[in-house]
Amino acid sequence: MPEPIVVDVADLPRVTVPAMAGRYRVESADFRVEEVFVHPLDDAGEHLWLWIEKTGLTTHQAIERIAGDCGVAARQIGFAGLKDRHARTYQWLSLPWPIKAELPTWTVADDLIVHAARRHGRKLKRGAHTANRFSIRLRDITYPEAVDDGESLTALATRIASQGVPNYFGEQRFGRQGTNVEMARQVFAGKRLPRNKRSIALSAARSFLFNQVLAARVAGGTWARALAGDVFMLAGTNSVFAGNTTDETAQALAERVASRDIAPTGPMPGQLGPRAVVPESPAADHEQAVGQAYPDLIDGLVAARVDAERRSLVLAVDDFRLARAGDDLIVSFGLPAGAFATSVLRELGDFVDAMRIR
Structure with missing residues (x-):
């Protein structure tokens, strides 16, 4: 063997x-990660892209929260990459949302904030971002x-x-x-x-x-x-x-x-x-x-x-x-x-x- x-x-x-x-990640906010995209959004289409900030959550935990707020299945929510739990991270998620429907509402919480919602013609796919920015x-x-x-x-x-x-x-x-x-x-x-x-x-x-x-x-x-x-x-x-x-x-x-x-x-x-x-x-x-x-x-x-x-x-x-x-x-x-x-x-x-x- x-x-x-x-x-x-x-x-x-x-x-x-x-x-x-020394030490890093003494606090979650000490480790900041932001996704970088080079492709512009359409601002039209049947997919809603959400720019979120999460702290102390995995990407999957954030997805479950968004899914519950919006009444969609978690598997329908797209993401480009998994981001650290013990960090303050910024990333896009996407979910299918009818064009004529009003924007959904989200629970306001310190550990998960939706900063922006924009429409796009396609679901967000794994690996779609080009880079990550760290601080x-x-x-x-x-x-x-x-x-x-x-x-x-x-x-x-x-x-x-x-x-x-x-x-x-x-x-x-x-x-x-x-x-x-x-x-x-x-x-x-x-x-x-x-x-x-x-x-x-x-x-x-x-x-x-x-x-x-x-x-x-x-x-x-x-x-x-x-x-x-x-x-x-x-x-x-x-x-x-x-x-x-x-x-x-x-x-x-x-x-x-x-x-x-x-x-x-x-x-x-x-x-x-x-x-x-x-x-x-x-x-x-x-x-x-x-x-x-x-x-x-x-x-x-x-x-x-x-x-x-x-x-x-x-x-x-x-x-x-x-x-x-x-x-x-x-x-x-x-x-x-x-x-x-x-x-x-x-x-x-x-x-x-x-x-x-x-």
Whole structure:
């Protein structure tokens, strides 16, 4: 039997030595997330889109509340992404609503506020937002004795803004005790789970394997560099190409990576389709080593008929800002949908999620 896998994201290598330590999410309002959409609404149609603010609620809990107020089934309410419970978050929901019907009324509560209601021709779909904007208050800050926090933090903020950070999956993906990968092994062994738990388990296995490949590249200093044989992703898209299939020189590819036009990728393992783009050595060596270390996870994902994908190794951080607020720090930035804010925080320092240890 293989050794049990208990994931601790804190063990993954970082680009720099932590410049500080502290806590975040001491209060729900300390962690603010706002969905970013680029597509305008029609202001016409049979779907009502609601811009909500929620605090201390999961997205599903907010949906249940809205469904009850409006007299519709929760399954009819659309949303783009699941937002943190222990946070103050802003996101769109949509529900079917007859054109001639008056707007519904909502219960007024501190933990759930409907700020706007607009019509649109379509239901809101998962993944429809392009990005999320974060504003996080860091409390109880301490600095190593050797660190000049003023100059060091300025340099660190500049590097994060220009280079980005390793695109790790955060601890949320692996469960409170880090045991979701072991739950995937139970699925591969034939255990039947509810659909949502099965999906969580398979996602955790893929995320774990990706993190292992990325960790090897971070440790080797190549996570944000072009290696021979790499598969690259075009910035702002999911389009990938193999570097060795182009006419571009190694220098040209390296310059495109440095300018953040493209980024090297790692595997989201599963079954390879006929048009799959795969790396070659030496870039493929890290992926092959991880596959050899965890063959049961690779085989299980293939047997589960999960489609293989690629994910950028580099997480681009948009409009990164770091400001003092008394004894605290406020860090704000934008990330593409599906990225983890904790991957940015861990490059700033050792920060403990106060909500998760209660």
